[in-house]
Every structure is written in structure tokens, then in C-alpha cells.
Amino acid sequence: MALGRSRRRTQKFVPPKLQLTSMMDMFTILLIFLLISFSSEVVRMKIDGNIQLPKSTAKQDYRNNIRLVVAQDSLWLGDEAVAKIKDGTVVGLDPANLQRSALYRKLSACRQKAGKATENKTAEDNVILFICDKRLSFKTINSIIKTAGIAGFPNFQFGVLEQ
Amino acid sequence: MLGAKRGRSRSVDDPDLDLVPIMNMFLVLIPFLLISASFFHLKAINTSVPVLGNADGSVAPGNTVKLTVIVQLEERGIRLSAMSDEADASILGDFDAYFPKGRASAYPLDEVATFLQGIKDRYPSSDTLIIIPDGGVIYDTIIRTMDVARTGTRTELFPNVVISGKVG
Secondary structure (H helix, E strand, O other), rough: HHHHHHHHHHOOOOOOOOOOOHHHHHOOOOOOOHHOEEOOOOOOOOOOOOOOOOOEEOOOOOOEEEEEEEEOOOEEOOOOEEEEOOOOEOOOOOOOOOOHHHHHHHHHHHHHHHOHHHHHHHHHHEEEEEOOOOOOOOHHOOOHHHHHOOOOOEEEEEEEOOO | HHHHHHHOOOOOOOOOOOHHHHHHHHHHHHHHHHOEEEEEEEEEEEEOOOOEEEEOOOOOOOOOOEEEEEEEOOOOEEEEEEEEOOOOOHHHHHHOOEEEOOOOOOOOOOHHHHHHHHHHOOOOOEEEEEEEOOOOOHHHHHHHHHHHHOOOOOOOOOEEEEEOOOOO
């Protein structure tokens, strides 16, 4: 018994070797994947509900200006919810009187702000990035883009997914 | 000779690579790349809505007739027409066409692309196309029509795409 104990005590401690090779492999794969999907401009969107963007052959990059997001059930200006959409109609947006809507007021405020800073801006800077669910009908979209046009934003960039 | 012998007799140990600094670098790089990774590649199509303004009466130098093509997306098909201040009504009448929906109730965009290519071949200065969708046409269809109008089958067709609601 005693002999056994003394044998154990005399064993030399060997520090365990970490096997990092497999971890390195994993990290390398991860790094390559992330490098491919690296983007210098990341758009963060706060959207209520799921949105499906249309796919397009467009190759042009977007300008991250004023963002108008139209989901199935809500309308967002930047990160702020502006109106609800019910049965394909924007609540509070009367097609006969677009100037009385909250969207018009907010876009006009944006236009005035942009107007103050026009010295360093080009016409391209006053373009709205329009991100819209592909399932929505033109009836819904039309009143929104008309309102934007009246508020001083006749030029748009339609946000699409790369095909 | 002796030196060579000595070299051969040395036991060859596996060299232990020190991977810890590389691991450290990876641990810094991966969170950074994760933050700036985008999993949806967003692209943009330039368009505009018609606005009231003074008409530009200037004509391009040389005999370059510019047509503006109108694409009406109707519930049952696509209606095409053209307008221009520089062309006769008889010429413009040649570009009136109607493409009904196919069996799978899909819009015949390939046929439209071929037709638009024909217009572009005859009047290469033309660069504007107006899309007028009906209320029930979905956004996805409008985007696909825009793609056809801009890129066509062979060359760039109409880079200026304007979207408009029906008047009246």
C-alpha cells in the first residue's frame, strides 16, 4: 500500500498539450466566410413584422440617406414608425389630401433640414431609399411615393436584394 | 563527412508551432468581422416620380430622335406605347403593342424585352421609360419590369425609369 503511494508521488507532472489544430481549422473557415460577407456599410433596420424584399439584377450601391420602409403592416421613416397599414391602405393617408398626413409632415421636416444643409450636398443626397415588401400592391405604394414627391423628394432608390 | 553523419543521426522531432498568437489575432478579427458582416446584399434601382416643371425644349445635336416609352402594367397584360415631340404620330403608332398574360398568369416580360430592344435599336438616343402600373399590380412585378426596361436582352435600354400612377 505504502509502496504504491510513494510511486504515485514520484510521477513527473507533464503539462497537457492543447490540440489547437482543429480549432485553427474552424477559425480559418469562419474567417474566410466572414471576409466574404464583409461590408463596409451595414444598414441596421428596425422593422415591425417580416419584410420580403424583391430580387433584382441591379448592381448599383445605395446611398444611405432618408430611409422609407414599407412592411406589410407598418410604414417606417428611418427607425420611426409613422403609420400602420391595414388591408393595403396606409392609415391616416388620405389619397385626396396627402398634405394632411403625418408622413408628409415628417418628410417636409426632413426636406427643410436637408435644405439648410444643401451647401455641401448634391441632388443625389436628397434621394429616398425606398425599401418595400414585394407582396404589396401598387395601390399601397402609390400614395406613399406621391406623398414623398409632394414633400420634395421626387427621386428614389428602390432597395432590392442582389440576384 | 563526420558532420554529415552527425546530422543524419539526429533524431527528427516534430516542430511545435506556437499557434497562440495566431489564435489571439483570430479572436480579435472574428468579432470585428461579425459586426460588419452583411448577410443581405442590398442594391438600388434609381427611379423618380413625375413632377411639374418647365419643359426642356432643347433638341440634342444631330438627328437623334428621342422616344419616351410608356409601359402600362394592367391586370391582364402589358400595354406599350411611345411618345415624342420629335417624331410623327404614324411612327409612334408602330410602337403600340399589347402583350396579354401567359397561361400561368405571368406577365410576358421576355416578349416585352425583345420589343423594347427593337425600339432602342431604331432610336438609340431614347433613354426614358415610364411605368404605369394598375392598383392591383404587386411591387415585385414592378421591379421585374424595371429590370427588363433597364437591362433588356443585349444592351442597356432605358436607364431613366419613371414610375407613375394612372391619371383619372
